[in-house]
Amino acid sequence: MRLILAFCLSLLAAPAFAVQPDEVLPDPALEARAREISQMLRCPVCQSENIDDSNADISRDLRLLVRERLVAGDSDAAVLDYVVDRYGEYVLFRPDTRGSNLLLWGAGPGMLLIGGGLALAYVRRRRQAAPAALTAEEEARLAEILKE
Template sequence: MTWLRSLVLACALLLSGVAVAVSPDEMLADPVLEQRARNISAELRCLVCQNQSIDDSDADLARDLRLLVRERLVAGDSDEDVRQFVVDRYGEYVLLNPRVSAQTLLLWGAAPALLVVGLVALWLAGRRRSAAEVGSDGLTAEERAALDELK
């Protein structure tokens, strides 16, 4: 009997669609406009939630943004105009996939550049160390003399 419950639960999970927070009273009557609104909403970050789109969020601010997107579409704005309107209002952070710009290139390029600088510094330090006279104990002559003075 438990296997039957498990089977029913598995079927229910497989057949259930992705849960979205868009309530029926927010939806537009025109299916084409509604699909455009859904596409835009999926690309916009909820400013309250952690990396969740406004389409998936139950937050009040996400609802306000979904309504704003639909208002702009009904007013005749293009998809890019709607995105730009929201970005102008809330900044680039509202985009789940930020646009490529000098700032984003700097952000993405800084980590690999710092890694390369660190590896070069380690390599130079290793070469400098190997260039010095190193005894069998791994100490240079200066380090051996300093250690002998401490004894």
């Protein structure tokens, strides 16, 4: 039973051990900045994990690259720009909202508004096309048909 419990706990804690002890910077301030930047970068292999949580080799390389750039004196923005220049915007969990990305950010809400407008127009048109009340002749004919 203890073995099963230990195994389950190790599975839950596995992402926390992705950063290896040899990767940790001696300066706590730089390490905190590296961790913050690592939370913003997506693992190219795992896709749904940040590089801090991923055990993939490329994530380790990216973590080392981030720390290397910070030790070299780069700002957080410069480190992100460097990584994006090498790997593309895909590695960012939150891509920029300018340029061609603005179209992508606005496409979802835009399509929702267009769809809602089309649905509203359809409902209004259907309501207006409802049949008018029956004339006296039509009511008499209907009554005659129903009696038969």
